[in-house]
Amino acid sequence: xxxxxxxxxxxxxxxxxxxxxxxxxxxxxxxxxxxxxxxxxxxxxxxxxxxxxxxxxxxxxxxxxxxxxxxxxxxxxxxxxxxxxxxxxxxxxxxxxxxxxxxxxxxxxxxxxxxxxxxxxxxxxxxxxxxxxxxxxxxxxxxxxxxxxxxxxxxxxxxxxxxxxxxxxxxxxxxxxxxxxxxxxxxxxxxxxxxxxxxxxxxxxxxxxxxxxxxxxxxxxxxxxxxxxxxxxxxxxxxxxxxxxxxxxxxxxxxxxxxxxxxxxxxxxxxxxxxxxxxxxxxxxxxxxxxxxxxxxxxxxxxxxxxxxxxxxxxxxxxxxxxxxxxxxxxxxxxxxxxxxxxxxxxxxxxxxxxxxxxxxxxxxxxxxxxxxxxxxxxxxxxxxxxxxxxxxxxxxxxxxxxxxxxxxxxxxxxxxxxxxxxxx
Amino acid sequence: xxxxxxxxxxxxxxxxxxxxxxxxxxxxxxxxxxxxxxxxxxxxxxxxxxxxxxxxxxxxxxxxxxxxxxxxxxxxxxxxxxxxxxxxxxxxxxxxxxxxxxxxxxxxxxxxxxxxxxxxxxxxxxxxxxxxxxxxxxxxxxxxxxxxxxxxxxxxxxxxxxxxxxxxxxxx
Ligand SMILES: Cc1cc2nc3c(=O)[nH]c(=O)nc-3n(C[C@H](O)[C@H](O)[C@H](O)COP(=O)(O)O)c2cc1C
Ligand code: SF4
Ligand code: FES
Numbered sequence: 001x002x003x004x005x006x007x008x009x010x011x012x013x014x015x016x017x018x019x020x021x022x023x024x025x026x027x028x029x030x031x032x033x034x035x036x037x038x039x040x041x042x043x044x045x046x047x048x049x050x051x052x053x054x055x056x057x058x059x060x061x062x063x064x065x066x067x068x069x070x071x072x073x074x075x076x077x078x079x080x081x082x083x084x085x086x087x088x089x090x091x092x093x094x095x096x097x098x099x100x101x102x103x104x105x106x107x108x109x110x111x112x113x114x115x116x117x118x119x120x121x122x123x124x125x126x127x128x129x130x131x132x133x134x135x136x137x138x139x140x141x142x143x144x145x146x147x148x149x150x151x152x153x154x155x156x157x158x159x160x161x162x163x164x165x166x167x168x169x170x171x172x173x174x175x176x177x178x179x180x181x182x183x184x185x186x187x188x189x190x191x192x193x194x195x196x197x198x199x200x201x202x203x204x205x206x207x208x209x210x211x212x213x214x215x216x217x218x219x220x221x222x223x224x225x226x227x228x229x230x231x232x233x234x235x236x237x238x239x240x241x242x243x244x245x246x247x248x249x250x251x252x253x254x255x256x257x258x259x260x261x262x263x264x265x266x267x268x269x270x271x272x273x274x275x276x277x278x279x280x281x282x283x284x285x286x287x288x289x290x291x292x293x294x295x296x297x298x299x300x301x302x303x304x305x306x307x308x309x310x311x312x313x314x315x316x317x318x319x320x321x322x323x324x325x326x327x328x329x330x331x332x333x334x335x336x337x338x339x340x341x342x343x344x345x346x347x348x349x350x351x352x353x354x355x356x357x358x359x360x361x362x363x364x365x366x367x368x369x370x371x372x373x374x375x376x377x378x379x380x381x382x383x384x385x386x387x388x389x390x391x392x393x394x395x396x397x398x399x400x401x402x403x404x405x406x407x408x409x410x411x412x413x414x415x416x417x418x419x420x421x422x423x424x425x
Numbered sequence: 426x427x428x429x430x431x432x433x434x435x436x437x438x439x440x441x442x443x444x445x446x447x448x449x450x451x452x453x454x455x456x457x458x459x460x461x462x463x464x465x466x467x468x469x470x471x472x473x474x475x476x477x478x479x480x481x482x483x484x485x486x487x488x489x490x491x492x493x494x495x496x497x498x499x500x501x502x503x504x505x506x507x508x509x510x511x512x513x514x515x516x517x518x519x520x521x522x523x524x525x526x527x528x529x530x531x532x533x534x535x536x537x538x539x540x541x542x543x544x545x546x547x548x549x550x551x552x553x554x555x556x557x558x559x560x561x562x563x564x565x566x567x568x569x570x571x572x573x574x575x576x577x578x579x580x581x582x583x584x585x586x587x588x589x590x591x592x593x594x595x596x597x
Contacts, residue, residue, distance in 0.1 A: 075461070087525040087564035118461075125472070125509045126565050128578040161459050166468055167508030169563060183467030183493070185506035201461040244527040244568035251569045286526055317568070319527050333526050337563055343506075 003230075006218050006238050007211070008254045010099040017133070019140040022101040028146060030217035034109040035154035042113035046216060048224035050236035054091075055081050055172075055209030056285070056314050057393075058235075058302045061216075065114050067196035068204050077200045078116040079181065079207045080107055082123040082134075083165060083172035086285035087337060088317035091240035092210040094252040096130040100137035104160070106213030108146060109220060111158050114206045118159045122177050125166040134162050169341040173392045174207040176343065187343050188392035211240055231257030235301035235313075242317035243269040246276065246325070258304070262296035265320055276322040280409070284314025286334045287397025289404030290327075309408070311400040327409040328416050331401065332360040338398040348382045349395035355379060356402060368417040373410075376402055444478060445488045453492055463493050471504055480511050508562075516551040516558040518596040521575040525564035531571035532585075537561070539586040543593070557596070 005011070015021030022028070034042060047062030068076060080103070084092045095103060107119050121138075123131050138160055141147045149157045163181055165171050171180045175189035178200050199205020215237060219227050228236045235257040241264055244250040248270030255268070261281055265271065272278060281291045283300065289310040291298055298304040302313050321330065339353035356379055359372050380403045382389055384396035406413055415421045453473065457466035470489050475481055481504055483497075490497040504510045520540065524533050537548065540559055544552050551558040567573035570582035581592055 084566045085564060088527060088568055089564075090566045090568055093566050124566065125507070126562070126575065126578075129580065159459070163465075164468065164472060165507075166472065166510055168506065180468065181465060182462065183464035183495075183503060184499075185503050201465075203461075242569065244571055245530045250527075250571070282526070319530070319568070321530060325530065329529075330526065333524075333529050337525055340563060 003238070003254075003256055005254050007095065007102070007214055007240060008098070008252070010102065011094075016099055016101070017137075019101060019137070019144050019146075022099070023144075027101050028105055028152075030105060030109050030220040031146070031152055031154075033220050034112055034217075035152065035156060039113050039115050042109070042220070045224055046113065046219060049215075049219045049227040050224075050234075051212065051215055051219065051227065052235065052302060053209055054211035054215070054239070054315070056086065056287070056312070058312060061208060061212055064196065064208075065206060067194065068114055068206065069197065072115075072204055075118060075203050076114060076116045077203055077205045078107065078111040078114060078119040079174070079177060079195075079200055079205055080119060080121040080213060081172065081174065081177060081207055081209045082121055082127070082130075083169075083177065084127070084210075085124055085169040085172050086287060086315050086317065087334075088244060088282060088285045088319040089242055089315040090244075090317065091242050091252050091315070093127060093130055094240065094242075095210060095214060096127075096133055100133050101141065102214050102217070103134070103210055104137055104141050104146065105217045106210075106215070107160060108151065108158060110206075110208065110213045110216050112156055113216075116206065117157060118161070120181055120200065121160065121162045122171070122181060123162060123164055124171075125164050131162060131164055138162060168343075169337075170343045170392070170394055173394065176392070177207065178205065185343075187345055188394075190391055232299065232301045232303075234303055239300070239316055241268070241300065242315070243320065244317070245320035246273050246322040247271065247320050248273050258299045258301040260296070261291060261298045261300055261304075261318070264300060264318065265296070269318075269320065272320070272322055274322075276324065278320060279323045279325050280321045280327065280330070280405075282317075282319040282321075283310055284312065284316045284318070285397075286319070286337060286401055287393075288312055288314035289400040290408060292408050309404055311396060327405055327412045328360065328364060331405045332357070332364060334401045334405075335360055335398065338394065338401075342394065343392075346390040346395065348379075348384075349390050349398065352379045352383055352395070353398050356398070363413070363416055366416075366420045370414065370417055373406065373413045373417060377406055380406075443488055444482070444485050445474065445492070449473065449477065450492055453489075457493065464495050464499075467493060467495070467500065467503055468507075471500075471507075471510055475510060480513055480515070482512075514551070516555045518557050518577050519575075520557055520559050521562040521565070522548075522559070523563070523565045523567070523571070523573045523575075524561040525568075527564075527568035528572040531583075533572040535586055536572050536574070536584060536589070539589055543589065557593075 010016035051061045052058040171186040176186040180186045195205040253268040283305040339357040380399040383399035457463045486500040574581045
C-alpha cells in the first residue's frame with residue numbers, strides 16, 4: 001500500500017517555512033471550513049476520527065476536549081506540549097524545522113474547537129533554533145491575520161504566546177508544564193482537579209501534544225472517515241515514527257499506525273548498521289520498556305507494545321540496539337536519566353531512582369549480587385502513578401524500564417552478578 | 426534540578442546602580458502583559474537576564490522579584506529547579522554532550538573521553554583559560570543525529586572524535 005505523506009508533505013519544500021510558501025502549498029485551508037462549523041461540531045468530528053494523543057499516553061483528543069465545562073463564563077486556555085524531552089523522541093522538532101505553520105494552523109482550529117482565547121506553546125529550552133523558527137512563524141501569522149483579533153474575518157480572537165522551558169524533563173508532564181508556565185518550579189500537581197476544570201492560571205485548560213494538534217486540520221479538510229481509514233481500528237490515522245540507535249538511517253518516518261516494528265527498522269531505518277542483528281528495541285521513548293528480537297512483529301499502534309509487556313506506544317520514538325549491546329548498561333543509562341529528572345516530590349521516585357542507579361553501578365563494577373537484581377525488581381513495584389504510589393507518570397517510566405529489561409534479559413543480569421560477564425564487551 | 430540553601434544572615438551588598446536597565450525592564454513587563462499573571466514572565470525574565478548578565482546573582486534575582494512583584498525566595502526557588510539556569514561562573518563557551526541512550530549507543534562516552542583529554546576537564550568543570558565549560562545533558566531531542574552535542578545552544582550533529590578539533594576551533 002502506498003501512503004501519501006500528510007504531516008510531512010512539506011518536507012523537502014523549504015519555502016513552506018514561510019507563511020507565503022505554506023499558504024501556496026494549501027496551508028491554512030482548514031480555517032475556512034472550521035469557522036463555518038460550531039465548536040461542538042468540531043469536537044464531535046475529532047471524536048469521530050478516533051484521534052488519540054501523540055504525546056505519550058494516547059488519550060482520545062475529542063474526549064479530552066469534551067471534559068471542558070460547557071457554559072464557562074471566563075477564559076479557556078490551550079497549552080501546546082512542545083517539551084519533547086522523552087529520550088528517543090524528535091518528531092515535534094522535525095515538524096517545527098520543516099513546517100512551523102502547520103503547528104500554528106493546528107493550534108488555531110483546535111483552540112477554536114475548544115473555545116480557547118489564549119494559546120501557550122510550551123517549547124523545551126534547549127530547542128533554541130526551533131524557538132526562533134516558531135517565534136518568526138507566530139509573528140507572520142499575526143501579520144497575516146491568522147492570529148489576534150477577528151481571525152480571517154471570522155469574529156474569532158486568539159492570542160498565541162511561545163513560552164520557553166529551561167531544562168527539566170518533568171515539565172513535559174502536563175501539570176508540571178502549567179506550573180512552569182506560571183513561573184514556578186516544575187512540580188506536577190495532584191489531580192483532581194484536572195486541567196480541563198482548573199488548569200493554567202486556574203482556568204479550564206486543554207493540553208495537547210504538537211503532533212496531535214497537527215492532525216486536526218487534516219481531519220477537518222479530509223474528514224473523520226478518511227482518518228479512521230488509516231491505521232488500525234483502535235489507533236486511527238498516520239503517525240510520525242522516530243528511529244535512532246544502531247540503524248543505518250535514523251530519522252523521522254510518517255506511516256499509517258500499526259506498521260510492524262521490524263518493517264520500520266528494515267524498510268525505513270535502513271536496517272542495522274554493520275549488518276548486525278537486533279537485540280532489543282524500545283518502542284517509544286525510554287519510559288515504555290523494551291521489546292526483544294522475538295517480538296519485532298509487534299504492530300506499532302497503541303495496543304501492540306502493551307500486548308508485549310510495555311507501558312505503551314509512548315512517543316513512537318524507537319531506539320534500536322544491536323546484538324552486542326549490554327542490557328545492564330542500557331538499564332543503567334535509563335535509570336540515570338530518571339534519577340536525574342525526578343522532581344523530588346514523591347519519595348518512591350526521588351529515593352527509588354537514585355537507589356536503583358547505585359545498585360546498577362555496583363552490578364556493573366562487578367560487586368553486585370542476585371539480591372541486588374531482586375531489589376531492583378522490588379523497587380520497580382513501588383514506583384508510579386498507575387499503582388497509585390506517586391503523583392505523576394515519570395516514575396512509571398522508571399518502573400517499566402526496570403521491569404521489562406530485567407525480566408526479558410534476566411540472564412544478562414545473572415551472568416554479570418555471578419560471573420562478572422558482560423554481554424557484548 | 427538542584428537544591429540549594431542560602432545564607433540569609435549576611436546582608437547582600439546593595440550596588441549603587443541597578444543591574445537591569447530600563448529597556449530590559451520594559452521588555453519583561455511587556456512580556457508579562459501577555460499572560461494573565463505577571464509571575465508567568467519569570468522564566469522569560471531569567472532566560473533574558475542570564476543571557477545578558479551571565480550567572481544569576483542574588484542582586485539580579487532581587488531585581489526580577491521586584492519587577493514581577495513576587496518575593497526573591499520565589500525567584501530563587503524557581504531558578505534553581507531548572508538545569509539551564511546557573512548561579513556559577515562558566516567558561517566563555519558551554520559544551521553540552523548528550524549522554525542519554527541513543528547517544529550512548531552511538532558513542533557519546535568516547536566523545537566525552539576525547540573532550541576530557543583535549544580540554545583537561547571532566548563534566549562539570551571549566552578549563553583554566555575559561556574558554557570552555559563541559560557538561561553532560563539528558564536527551565536533547567536530536568537522537569537522529571546521535572551522538573549529539575550543543576555548544577552555546579548550537580547543535581552539532583553526529584559528532585565523531587575526529588571532528589572535534591575542527592568544531593572546537595570556531596569557539597575562541
Ligand atoms: C514525565 C512525563 C513527561 C512527559 N513529557 C511529554 C512531552 O515531552 N511531550 C508531550 O507531548 N507529552 C509529554 N507527556 C504527556 C503529557 O503529560 C500529556 O499526556 C500530553 O501532553 C497530552 O497531550 P496528547 O493527549 O495530545 O498526547 C509527559 C508525561 C509525563 C508523565
Ligand atoms: S513521580 Fe517523580 S517526577 Fe513525578 S511528581 Fe513524583 S517525584 Fe516528581
Ligand atoms: S539520546 Fe542524545 S539526543 Fe536523544
